[in-house]
Amino acid sequence: MLAADVALARPGFALDARVEVGSGECLALVGPSGAGKSTLLRAVAGLLRPDRGTVTAGGETWFDSAAGVSLPVERRRVGLVFQDYALFPRMSAWRNVAYGAVGPRRLRRERAVGLLERFGIGDRARARPAELSGGERQRVALARALASEPRVLLLDEPLSALDSRTRAAAGRELAAVLVTTAVPTIVVTHDFAEAAQLGDAVAVLEDGRIVQRGSPAELTAAPASGLVADLAGAVVLRGTASPAAGGLTRIELDGGGTIYSTDAGSGPVAAGVFPWEIALDRADAPAAAGSALNRIEAEVSGVTEFGNRARVGLAAPQPLAAEVTAASTRRLGLRPGSRVAATWKATATRLAPR
Amino acid sequence: MTFLGTTGFRVLAAAALALLLGFLALPLVALFAETGPGDLVAALGERGAAEALWLSLRTSLAALAIIVAIGTPAAWLLARREFRGRAAVVTLIELPLVLPPAAAGIALLAAFGPNGLAGGAIADAGIELVLQTAGVVVALTFVAAPFYVRGAIAAFEALDRNLLDASRTLGSGEGRTFARVAIPGARAGLASGAALAWGRALGEFGATLMFAGSLEGRTQTAPLAIFEFLARDFDAALALSAVLLVVSAFILLAVKLVGGRPEGADARR
Numbered sequence: 001m002l003a004a005d006v007a008l009a010r011p012g013f014a015l016d017a018r019v020e021v022g023s024g025e026c027l028a029l030v031g032p033s034g035a036g037k038s039t040l041l042r043a044v045a046g047l048l049r050p051d052r053g054t055v056t057a058g059g060e061t062w063f064d065s066a067a068g069v070s071l072p073v074e075r076r077r078v079g080l081v082f083q084d085y086a087l088f089p090r091m092s093a094w095r096n097v098a099y100g101a102v103g104p105r106r107l108r109r110e111r112a113v114g115l116l117e118r119f120g121i122g123d124r125a126r127a128r129p130a131e132l133s134g135g136e137r138q139r140v141a142l143a144r145a146l147a148s149e150p151r152v153l154l155l156d157e158p159l160s161a162l163d164s165r166t167r168a169a170a171g172r173e174l175a176a177v178l179v180t181t182a183v184p185t186i187v188v189t190h191d192f193a194e195a196a197q198l199g200d201a202v203a204v205l206e207d208g209r210i211v212q213r214g215s216p217a218e219l220t221a222a223p224a225s226g227l228v229a230d231l232a233g234a235v236v237l238r239g240t241a242s243p244a245a246g247g248l249t250r251i252e253l254d255g256g257g258t259i260y261s262t263d264a265g266s267g268p269v270a271a272g273v274f275p276w277e278i279a280l281d282r283a284d285a286p287a288a289a290g291s292a293l294n295r296i297e298a299e300v301s302g303v304t305e306f307g308n309r310a311r312v313g314l315a316a317p318q319p320l321a322a323e324v325t326a327a328s329t330r331r332l333g334l335r336p337g338s339r340v341a342a343t344w345k346a347t348a349t350r351l352a353p354r
Numbered sequence: 355m356t357f358l359g360t361t362g363f364r365v366l367a368a369a370a371l372a373l374l375l376g377f378l379a380l381p382l383v384a385l386f387a388e389t390g391p392g393d394l395v396a397a398l399g400e401r402g403a404a405e406a407l408w409l410s411l412r413t414s415l416a417a418l419a420i421i422v423a424i425g426t427p428a429a430w431l432l433a434r435r436e437f438r439g440r441a442a443v444v445t446l447i448e449l450p451l452v453l454p455p456a457a458a459g460i461a462l463l464a465a466f467g468p469n470g471l472a473g474g475a476i477a478d479a480g481i482e483l484v485l486q487t488a489g490v491v492v493a494l495t496f497v498a499a500p501f502y503v504r505g506a507i508a509a510f511e512a513l514d515r516n517l518l519d520a521s522r523t524l525g526s527g528e529g530r531t532f533a534r535v536a537i538p539g540a541r542a543g544l545a546s547g548a549a550l551a552w553g554r555a556l557g558e559f560g561a562t563l564m565f566a567g568s569l570e571g572r573t574q575t576a577p578l579a580i581f582e583f584l585a586r587d588f589d590a591a592l593a594l595s596a597v598l599l600v601v602s603a604f605i606l607l608a609v610k611l612v613g614g615r616p617e618g619a620d621a622r623r
Contacts, residue, residue, distance in 0.1 A: 045519075045523055047519050047522070047523075072522075072527070073519070073522040073523055074522045074523075074524075074525050074526055074527045075525075076523075077525065078523050079523070080519075080520070080523040082516050082519075082520060084516060086514065086516035086517050086519070086520040087520075088517060088520075088521075088535060088538075089517075089539075090538050090539070099521070099524050099526075099534075100523075100524025100525050100526075102525070144520075144524065145523075148523075148524050148525055
């Protein structure tokens, strides 16, 4: 069990966040750059001293500003995987891993090589970091962090140094490793999909504060803020909400246009809708008398096909994106400049205050 | 800028480099043009020459050992810690760089001489410095230390902070991190600083002369011997200079080789 409740203020930046992670649980910390994700991680590790707060791990107090307790980094036993991996360049892979391992010399080496074998790079044990691929380096860094038998595992953007091709595979492998890890784990990322893949729970950090914590599905279904909706992949439209007939909420969009939502809300709101909830038709087609209450006319700004799907960028007063089948884009003859009508249901429109 | 294109600028820069090399190399070439290999060996047979060279090596090595032993942890502290007055401390350490050697010699006398500030304490401890070999070591340490400490501070400052942090998260305190990560990582910078300091110590003249004198076999280092030969035997002075040049170049090369390539050279290749 790891519990951290830390606050610190620096010029132009403030962090005031509380996280709890159970043993064997992995919390994914997401948020935009500068939100304070890495700062929170460093405060837990002891590389940075918060102005006030507490950090406890496994029943041991690592930091308590009120009691004047601050355990030095080297005595906290955190396994920290750095964003750039920070492997010691003059040491071979196994020496890197053995660096933090405990026990007699011979056992440390055995343990290091054993971990590298477990991660499928036992044959690279003698290579220097410069001779390893990005994916191999990531695994060495993870093995090194685990070799010290940490009480808490912290990963700072563990996949961001990888190219997109190795990233997917490395993400799957990392997720598999994290599942078997019994210590509380925090993984920092700015990518929601990665957070959903690696974390049992996701916490969103915005301007130094945790704005929402829940399972990936919960955050996607009921985002607490426009930022959360945006991170979770939704299109976010800004507007002003007011009650409308039938228990609906009417949103006058900034820049023009009106949409409805079944969520309650008033004043400035962020309206979230997932691209796959948006249907497209030609703008000159007669408006169908269907159940979709929201209809916005827009010009296609781009069409990106991936597999059997296509993401269609729409230039309306506020930009939108729709995800439709690749076949539909051809049937409708969608290309940049086409006029389309985007429709979706009021029930698919999530409101969050902003 | 259109009046000087890329090509024109490169030609100018190349000309500047050629001029610089010519100016620096000509005196060195002249040393050897005037001195045959036989003269070099003969020069060492000159009365006092071999002793002076040997004394130079011993005293400069002793000074270097002191400088590295004390300067390395001091430089680490200055590189890694922010504290009030840090800039003033660094400036103080760099002062001997710009201090004329003669003034350094006087300053050393005023501090450590028999009537100097710390002279009494030194005498009470039973240590004699003035006109003694130990005095030579003191003079060399004083003038050469800044060369090493400056290089060491720069080398430690250039270290990847994450590597030091990683070491600490892996259970190593600052001492082990210093020994296992910082020193190997800063090796190239430390070695080049040591080479510069050693070179400066080997060539030291003014401060040594003022503080320790020029007593043959005791405080007369190679540069002092060259000066004395100049008055009576120019060829011998020339030959000993050539020997000193060879020794210095060899030391510089050896230290650079020990230092190896700088950290991250693989990545830049």
